[in-house]
Amino acid sequence: MFQRAEFTLAQWQCFVAAAETGSISAAAGELHMSQSALSSAVQRLEKQLGTALFIRQHARGITLSSAGEQLLDKARNLLRDAAELADAGRNLRHGVNGELRIGCFVTLAPFYVPPVLTGLRERHPELRVNVLESDGAGLAAALRSARCDIALGYGLEVPEDIRFRHLLSVRPYALVATGHPAAGSDSASLRELARTPMVLLDLPETGRFILGMLEHAGVPIPEVVRTTNFETMRGLVASTGGFAILNQRTRPAQGSRAVHITDAEPVSIGMLYAGGVPANRRMAAFTEQCRKVAGELRSG
CATH class of the missing domain: 3.40.190.10 (Periplasmic binding protein-like II)
Structure with a gap:
Protein backbone atom coordinates (compact mmCIF):
# COMPACT_ATOMS: atom_id res chain seq x y z
CA MET A 1 0.00 0.00 0.00
CA PHE A 2 1.26 3.49 -0.87
CA GLN A 3 2.63 5.32 2.15
CA ARG A 4 2.03 9.06 2.20
CA ALA A 5 5.23 11.09 2.46
CA GLU A 6 5.21 13.71 5.22
CA PHE A 7 7.80 16.05 3.69
CA THR A 8 6.96 18.79 1.19
CA LEU A 9 8.50 20.09 -2.01
CA ALA A 10 9.16 23.38 -0.24
CA GLN A 11 11.34 21.56 2.31
CA TRP A 12 13.38 19.93 -0.45
CA GLN A 13 13.68 23.29 -2.18
CA CYS A 14 15.11 24.78 1.03
CA PHE A 15 17.53 21.85 1.34
CA VAL A 16 18.80 22.21 -2.25
CA ALA A 17 19.20 25.98 -1.95
CA ALA A 18 21.14 25.64 1.32
CA ALA A 19 23.34 22.90 -0.17
CA GLU A 20 24.15 24.92 -3.29
CA THR A 21 24.89 28.18 -1.46
CA GLY A 22 26.54 26.65 1.61
CA SER A 23 24.71 29.19 3.77
CA ILE A 24 21.31 29.40 5.44
CA SER A 25 21.22 33.17 5.04
CA ALA A 26 22.19 33.07 1.35
CA ALA A 27 19.63 30.35 0.66
CA ALA A 28 16.94 32.33 2.48
CA GLY A 29 17.75 35.39 0.37
CA GLU A 30 17.62 33.33 -2.82
CA LEU A 31 14.18 31.95 -1.92
CA HIS A 32 12.92 35.27 -0.52
CA MET A 33 12.12 33.91 2.91
CA SER A 34 13.40 34.46 6.44
CA GLN A 35 16.42 32.59 7.77
CA SER A 36 14.39 31.15 10.62
CA ALA A 37 11.71 29.82 8.26
CA LEU A 38 14.26 28.16 6.01
CA SER A 39 16.21 26.72 8.93
CA SER A 40 12.98 25.31 10.42
CA ALA A 41 12.00 23.74 7.10
CA VAL A 42 15.35 21.96 6.82
CA GLN A 43 15.22 20.81 10.45
CA ARG A 44 11.70 19.40 9.98
CA LEU A 45 12.91 17.54 6.89
CA GLU A 46 15.84 16.08 8.82
CA LYS A 47 13.51 14.97 11.61
CA GLN A 48 11.11 13.32 9.15
CA LEU A 49 13.98 11.54 7.40
CA GLY A 50 15.65 10.57 10.66
CA THR A 51 19.09 11.78 9.54
CA ALA A 52 21.14 14.96 9.51
CA LEU A 53 21.56 16.53 6.08
CA PHE A 54 24.12 19.16 7.10
CA ILE A 55 27.08 19.54 9.37
CA ARG A 56 26.62 22.88 11.12
CA GLN A 57 29.74 24.73 12.18
CA HIS A 58 29.52 27.87 14.26
CA ALA A 59 30.56 30.96 12.27
CA ARG A 60 31.67 28.72 9.36
CA GLY A 61 28.36 28.03 7.66
CA ILE A 62 27.13 24.57 6.75
CA THR A 63 28.45 21.62 4.77
CA LEU A 64 26.62 18.56 3.49
CA SER A 65 26.70 15.44 5.60
CA SER A 66 27.23 12.06 3.97
CA ALA A 67 23.45 11.58 3.83
CA GLY A 68 23.00 15.05 2.36
CA GLU A 69 25.51 14.33 -0.39
CA GLN A 70 23.66 11.13 -1.29
CA LEU A 71 20.27 12.87 -1.41
CA LEU A 72 21.21 16.11 -3.20
CA ASP A 73 20.96 14.84 -6.78
CA LYS A 74 17.73 12.98 -5.97
CA ALA A 75 16.29 16.17 -4.50
CA ARG A 76 17.24 18.15 -7.61
CA ASN A 77 15.57 15.53 -9.79
CA LEU A 78 12.47 15.61 -7.60
CA LEU A 79 12.16 19.40 -7.94
CA ARG A 80 12.79 19.23 -11.66
CA ASP A 81 10.15 16.51 -12.10
CA ALA A 82 7.67 18.54 -10.03
CA ALA A 83 8.27 21.60 -12.22
CA GLU A 84 7.83 19.47 -15.33
CA LEU A 85 4.56 18.09 -13.97
CA ALA A 86 3.24 21.58 -13.25
CA ASP A 87 4.30 22.82 -16.67
CA ALA A 88 2.75 19.80 -18.37
CA GLY A 89 -0.58 20.64 -16.75
CA ARG A 90 -0.35 24.25 -17.91
CA ASN A 91 0.71 23.19 -21.40
CA LEU A 92 -2.45 21.12 -21.78
CA ARG A 93 -4.30 24.44 -21.87
CA HIS A 94 -1.76 26.96 -23.07
CA GLY A 95 0.70 25.12 -25.34
CA VAL A 96 4.42 25.93 -25.15
CA VAL A 170 29.63 20.33 -40.59
CA ARG A 171 32.97 20.13 -42.36
CA PRO A 172 35.75 22.31 -40.93
CA TYR A 173 37.09 25.01 -43.21
CA ALA A 174 40.00 27.41 -43.07
CA LEU A 175 40.12 31.16 -42.87
CA VAL A 176 43.34 32.26 -44.60
CA ALA A 177 45.07 35.58 -45.11
CA THR A 178 44.91 36.91 -48.68
CA GLY A 179 48.69 36.54 -48.85
CA HIS A 180 48.59 32.88 -47.78
CA PRO A 181 49.84 30.36 -50.40
CA ALA A 182 46.41 28.69 -50.37
CA ALA A 183 44.46 31.92 -50.85
CA GLY A 184 44.41 31.55 -54.63
CA SER A 185 42.42 28.31 -54.49
CA ASP A 186 39.02 27.29 -53.17
CA SER A 187 40.50 24.38 -51.21
CA ALA A 188 43.71 23.31 -49.49
CA SER A 189 45.09 20.41 -47.45
CA LEU A 190 46.10 20.73 -43.83
CA ARG A 191 49.77 20.42 -44.84
CA GLU A 192 49.39 23.30 -47.30
CA LEU A 193 47.72 25.44 -44.66
CA ALA A 194 50.41 24.72 -42.05
CA ARG A 195 53.13 26.46 -44.04
CA THR A 196 52.22 29.65 -42.17
CA PRO A 197 51.36 30.47 -38.53
CA MET A 198 48.08 29.12 -37.19
CA VAL A 199 45.74 31.34 -35.20
CA LEU A 200 44.14 29.03 -32.64
CA LEU A 201 40.83 29.74 -30.93
CA ASP A 202 42.19 28.53 -27.61
CA LEU A 203 39.14 27.07 -25.88
CA PRO A 204 39.61 23.65 -24.20
CA GLU A 205 37.67 21.34 -26.52
CA THR A 206 38.17 23.51 -29.61
CA GLY A 207 41.94 23.75 -29.20
CA ARG A 208 42.35 20.01 -28.56
CA PHE A 209 40.17 19.17 -31.57
CA ILE A 210 42.10 21.40 -34.00
CA LEU A 211 45.56 20.33 -32.81
CA GLY A 212 44.40 16.70 -32.88
CA MET A 213 43.23 17.17 -36.46
CA LEU A 214 46.74 18.19 -37.53
CA GLU A 215 48.39 15.38 -35.54
CA HIS A 216 46.01 12.78 -37.01
CA ALA A 217 46.93 13.97 -40.52
CA GLY A 218 50.64 13.72 -39.69
CA VAL A 219 51.11 17.48 -40.14
CA PRO A 220 53.72 19.16 -37.90
CA ILE A 221 52.20 21.82 -35.66
CA PRO A 222 53.19 25.23 -37.07
CA GLU A 223 53.81 28.38 -35.07
CA VAL A 224 50.65 28.96 -32.99
CA VAL A 225 49.14 32.33 -32.12
CA ARG A 226 46.48 31.85 -29.44
CA THR A 227 43.36 33.84 -28.61
CA THR A 228 40.08 33.12 -26.87
CA ASN A 229 38.16 35.82 -28.73
CA PHE A 230 36.41 35.05 -32.00
CA GLU A 231 36.72 38.54 -33.48
CA THR A 232 40.37 38.79 -32.45
CA MET A 233 41.03 35.49 -34.19
CA ARG A 234 39.59 36.80 -37.45
CA GLY A 235 41.76 39.91 -37.28
CA LEU A 236 44.91 37.94 -36.41
CA VAL A 237 44.52 35.75 -39.49
CA ALA A 238 44.86 38.80 -41.71
CA SER A 239 47.64 40.46 -39.68
CA THR A 240 49.84 37.35 -39.32
CA GLY A 241 49.43 36.14 -42.90
CA GLY A 242 48.35 32.79 -41.45
CA PHE A 243 45.24 30.68 -41.11
CA ALA A 244 42.62 29.50 -38.65
CA ILE A 245 40.42 26.39 -38.65
CA LEU A 246 36.71 26.85 -37.92
CA ASN A 247 33.64 24.66 -37.91
CA GLN A 248 31.10 27.42 -38.57
CA ARG A 249 31.20 29.50 -41.71
CA THR A 250 31.70 33.19 -40.90
CA ARG A 251 32.23 36.34 -42.91
CA PRO A 252 36.00 36.74 -43.39
CA ALA A 253 37.63 39.86 -41.98
CA GLN A 254 39.25 42.27 -44.39
CA GLY A 255 42.48 40.71 -45.67
CA SER A 256 41.29 37.10 -45.44
CA ARG A 257 39.13 34.57 -47.27
CA ALA A 258 37.62 31.13 -46.67
CA VAL A 259 38.82 27.89 -48.28
CA HIS A 260 37.68 24.27 -47.96
CA ILE A 261 39.96 21.79 -46.18
CA THR A 262 40.27 18.71 -48.35
CA ASP A 263 41.32 16.26 -45.62
CA ALA A 264 39.16 17.40 -42.69
CA GLU A 265 36.61 15.00 -41.19
CA PRO A 266 33.03 16.22 -40.58
CA VAL A 267 32.04 17.29 -37.07
Missing part, protein backbone atom coordinates in the same frame (compact mmCIF):
# COMPACT_ATOMS: atom_id res chain seq x y z
CA ASN A 97 5.03 28.38 -22.32
CA GLY A 98 6.89 28.76 -19.04
CA GLU A 99 10.68 28.91 -18.64
CA LEU A 100 13.28 27.17 -20.80
CA ARG A 101 16.95 27.24 -19.81
CA ILE A 102 19.09 26.59 -22.86
CA GLY A 103 22.82 26.21 -23.25
CA CYS A 104 24.97 26.77 -26.31
CA PHE A 105 28.60 26.00 -27.04
CA VAL A 106 30.35 29.35 -26.99
CA THR A 107 31.60 29.24 -30.60
CA LEU A 108 28.16 28.23 -31.91
CA ALA A 109 26.30 30.93 -29.98
CA PRO A 110 26.92 33.86 -32.39
CA PHE A 111 25.46 31.83 -35.25
CA TYR A 112 22.54 30.09 -33.53
CA VAL A 113 21.35 32.02 -30.49
CA PRO A 114 20.05 35.23 -32.18
CA PRO A 115 17.98 33.51 -34.93
CA VAL A 116 16.81 30.72 -32.59
CA LEU A 117 15.55 33.20 -29.99
CA THR A 118 13.86 35.27 -32.69
CA GLY A 119 12.08 32.19 -34.00
CA LEU A 120 11.00 31.07 -30.52
CA ARG A 121 9.62 34.53 -29.70
CA GLU A 122 7.60 34.58 -32.91
CA ARG A 123 6.18 31.06 -32.55
CA HIS A 124 5.88 30.83 -28.75
CA PRO A 125 5.49 34.34 -27.28
CA GLU A 126 4.64 32.96 -23.82
CA LEU A 127 7.92 31.03 -23.59
CA ARG A 128 10.63 32.63 -21.43
CA VAL A 129 14.16 31.64 -22.48
CA ASN A 130 17.35 31.99 -20.45
CA VAL A 131 20.66 31.40 -22.27
CA LEU A 132 23.95 30.03 -20.96
CA GLU A 133 27.06 30.14 -23.19
CA SER A 134 29.91 27.85 -22.19
CA ASP A 135 32.34 25.17 -23.34
CA GLY A 136 31.51 21.48 -23.31
CA ALA A 137 32.49 20.89 -19.69
CA GLY A 138 30.48 23.91 -18.55
CA LEU A 139 27.39 22.80 -20.46
CA ALA A 140 27.63 19.27 -19.03
CA ALA A 141 27.88 20.66 -15.48
CA ALA A 142 24.89 22.94 -16.07
CA LEU A 143 22.81 20.05 -17.43
CA ARG A 144 23.69 17.85 -14.44
CA SER A 145 22.72 20.53 -11.92
CA ALA A 146 19.49 21.44 -13.78
CA ARG A 147 20.73 24.99 -14.39
CA CYS A 148 20.21 24.12 -18.03
CA ASP A 149 17.44 21.98 -19.56
CA ILE A 150 18.95 21.36 -22.99
CA ALA A 151 21.99 22.56 -24.91
CA LEU A 152 23.33 22.84 -28.43
CA GLY A 153 26.90 21.65 -28.79
CA TYR A 154 29.40 19.44 -30.56
CA GLY A 155 29.49 15.66 -30.39
CA LEU A 156 33.06 15.82 -29.08
CA GLU A 157 34.19 14.51 -25.69
CA VAL A 158 30.58 14.01 -24.54
CA PRO A 159 30.52 12.55 -20.98
CA GLU A 160 28.83 9.18 -20.48
CA ASP A 161 26.04 10.66 -18.34
CA ILE A 162 25.11 13.24 -21.00
CA ARG A 163 23.01 12.20 -24.00
CA PHE A 164 23.78 13.55 -27.46
CA ARG A 165 21.30 13.64 -30.34
CA HIS A 166 22.83 14.37 -33.75
CA LEU A 167 21.39 17.36 -35.59
CA LEU A 168 23.77 17.96 -38.51
CA SER A 169 27.33 17.46 -39.66
CA SER A 268 28.66 16.48 -35.51
CA ILE A 269 26.50 19.20 -33.94
CA GLY A 270 23.46 18.27 -31.90
CA MET A 271 21.39 18.50 -28.76
CA LEU A 272 22.74 17.67 -25.30
CA TYR A 273 20.55 16.38 -22.44
CA ALA A 274 21.21 15.21 -18.92
CA GLY A 275 20.78 11.46 -18.70
CA GLY A 276 17.36 10.44 -17.42
CA VAL A 277 15.73 13.83 -18.03
CA PRO A 278 12.60 13.41 -20.20
CA ALA A 279 12.10 15.80 -23.10
CA ASN A 280 9.19 18.26 -22.94
CA ARG A 281 7.42 20.53 -25.41
CA ARG A 282 9.69 23.49 -24.63
CA MET A 283 12.79 21.44 -25.34
CA ALA A 284 11.19 20.09 -28.52
CA ALA A 285 10.42 23.65 -29.66
CA PHE A 286 14.06 24.63 -29.10
CA THR A 287 15.30 21.57 -30.99
CA GLU A 288 12.96 22.29 -33.89
CA GLN A 289 14.17 25.88 -34.12
CA CYS A 290 17.84 24.82 -33.98
CA ARG A 291 17.18 22.39 -36.83
CA LYS A 292 15.58 25.17 -38.87
CA VAL A 293 18.46 27.59 -38.27
CA ALA A 294 20.99 24.84 -39.07
CA GLY A 295 19.32 24.33 -42.45
CA GLU A 296 19.41 28.06 -43.16
CA LEU A 297 23.09 28.30 -42.21
CA ARG A 298 23.96 25.32 -44.39
CA SER A 299 22.09 26.67 -47.42
CA GLY A 300 23.63 30.09 -46.85
